[in-house]
Amino acid sequence: MENFFWLDVFFIFFLGAIFGSFLNVLAAELEPLVFFNREERIKKKIKSFWKRINRRSRCPHCAHKLREGELVPIFSWLFLGGRCKKCGKKISPGYFLVEFFSGLTFLGFAYHFYSLKGSELNLFNWWEFYFFVPIISSLILIFLFDLKHKIIPDLIILPTIIYSLFYIAFDFNSLTFDFSHWLDDIWRSILFALPFFALWLVSKGRAMGFADWKLIFLLSLFLDGTMENLLFVFGAFWLGAFYAIPALIFGRSKLKTEVPFGPFIILSFFIVYFFHLSYGDFINIFMV
Ligand SMILES: [Zn+2]
Numbered sequence: 001m002e003n004f005f006w007l008d009v010f011f012i013f014f015l016g017a018i019f020g021s022f023l024n025v026l027a028a029e030l031e032p033l034v035f036f037n038r039e040e041r042i043k044k045k046i047k048s049f050w051k052r053i054n055r056r057s058r059c060p061h062c063a064h065k066l067r068e069g070e071l072v073p074i075f076s077w078l079f080l081g082g083r084c085k086k087c088g089k090k091i092s093p094g095y096f097l098v099e100f101f102s103g104l105t106f107l108g109f110a111y112h113f114y115s116l117k118g119s120e121l122n123l124f125n126w127w128e129f130y131f132f133v134p135i136i137s138s139l140i141l142i143f144l145f146d147l148k149h150k151i152i153p154d155l156i157i158l159p160t161i162i163y164s165l166f167y168i169a170f171d172f173n174s175l176t177f178d179f180s181h182w183l184d185d186i187w188r189s190i191l192f193a194l195p196f197f198a199l200w201l202v203s204k205g206r207a208m209g210f211a212d213w214k215l216i217f218l219l220s221l222f223l224d225g226t227m228e229n230l231l232f233v234f235g236a237f238w239l240g241a242f243y244a245i246p247a248l249i250f251g252r253s254k255l256k257t258e259v260p261f262g263p264f265i266i267l268s269f270f271i272v273y274f275f276h277l278s279y280g281d282f283i284n285i286f287m288v
Contacts (some may be wrong), residue, residue: 008110009107012103012106012107012110013103013104013106013107014073014074014103015103015106016102016103016104016105016106016107017073017074017099017100017102017103018073019102019106019133019136019137019140020073020098020099020100020101020102020103020140021071021073021095021098021099021102023098023102023137023140023141023144024094024095024098024099024144025053025057026053026141027141027144027145027148029049029052029053030049030141030145030153030155030156031149032044032046032049033049033155034145034149034151034153034155057071059084059086059087059089059091060091060092061084061087061089062084062086062087062089064084064085064086064087070085073099073103074096074099074100074103077091077093077095077096077099078096082096098140098144102140105136105139105140105270106133106136108270108273108274109129109132109136109273109274110126110129111274112273112274112276113126113128113129113132115276127172128172131167131170131172132167134160134163135160135163135164135167138156138157138159138160139160139266139269141156142156142157142160142215142262142266143262143263143266145262146260146261146262146263147260147262147263150260152212152214152215152262154214157214157215157218158214160218161214161217161218164218164221164222165182165186165221168182168185168221168222169182185220185221186221188220188223188225188226188229189216189217189218189220189221190217192216192217192220192229192233193213193214193216193217193220194213196212196213196216197213200213212261212262212265215262215265215266216233216265219232219265219266219269220232222269222273223272223273224276224278225278227278227279227280228272228276228277228278228279230278230279231268231272231277231278231279231281231282232268232269232272233268234279235268235271235272236261236264236265236267236268236269237264238268239264239267239268240259240261240264243259243264244259247259
């Protein structure tokens with residue numbers, strides 16, 4: 001850890017929080033693009049996506065425009081005690097939580113790249129990490145979207161899959177494309193996504209969670225092999241069960257209310273990827 005300086009830790013965490021703050025806005029502003037077609041958007045007088053993205057953040061209660069000091073991710077919310085500076089009404093901790101966990105997620109990925117490259121790595125030659133940032137951002141967006149609306153928009157996941165196919169083929173040492181392992185990764189991803197795709201097809205999209213085959217395909221691309229991939233897929237089910245079983249017992253949700261599966265898939269991926277875990281590691285825990 002000696003080269004993983006605290007300054008780097010803070011920088012990466014804060015970079016993640018800034019992205020989190022932007023992704024909060026993006027998730028909300030993408031909604032009309034996902035749920036309405038062009039005609040409906042004109043009818044409902046929804047302003048263009050770019051105009052909505054570029055306008056200044058406002059207090060949700062009094063529409064007070066936030067100034068510089070009120071726009072700092074995490075810190076503004078903390079220092080203002082989670083309240084609007086002007087009207088004093090409470091601002092949802094959701095914004096703060098997304099910023100905070102985006103920061104942690106960035107740190108997790110940075111640690112992954114650090115532990116692969118060791119001391120060669122410093123903030124300015126982390127090209128591989130910075131090129132991974134669009135993928136991390138996309139995963140956070142998918143997480144937020146699935147949690148709120150129980151869908152994973154193609155608008156987000158399809159471009160991410162295309163970008164990722166290029167990403168995994170790119171060799172960041174020689175700065176060239178290397179397609180020699182490319183097909184292995186793609187075949188493995190298809191293999192793991194296939195059962196979910198089949199169930200989704202058979203159930204005509206009604207079976208819980210199986211529509212997430214695209215997400216399983218996408219994330220499998222980044223794993224090192226079958227054992228990592230196994231832990232990733234099982235892990236998603238276990239995390240889902242840990243959440244869903246108590247929720248069912250204590251009556252907070254019914255089987256009919258769909259539990260979004262995407263967030264558990266993403267969480268499981270984070271855990272496996274950050275720490276390079278494989279199914280073998282997991283078995284060892286119980287053997288010792
Ligand atoms: Zn206000």
